[in-house]
Amino acid sequence: MKRNLVRALVLAAMVVVSVGSYNIWSYCDGRCSSRTFFTLGPPGLILLAGISLAVTALLVLKFRRLSCYYRNHCRCGQALGQSWKFCSACGQSRPRTSA
DSSP: OHHHHHHHHHHHHHHHHHHHHHHHHHHHHTSSOSTTTTOOOHHHHHHHHHHHHHHHHHHHHHHHHHHHHHHHBOTTSOBOOTTOSBOTTTOOBOOOOOO
16 A cells, blocks of 8 residues: 555656656746646647546446445355355454445
């Protein structure tokens, strides 16, 4: 988990540095002004919206898969049958789930 966080932070830092570098180059070249320095153009907005939708879809799919797993497994990792009220491995009662 810690390794994924470090990778995400490094990726975010790389994105910030690359966008900042491009904006500084554009500012020095006269392509943008200080007023439009931090604004995104249409391609950037489309890319940002697409990435946001993709991340949202991945998070929804991940949480859906995890909730299905936890619904059918005990905390100790043992798979539980639909009608089981207790875990056969550790004896712990099955948490109640809504329909």
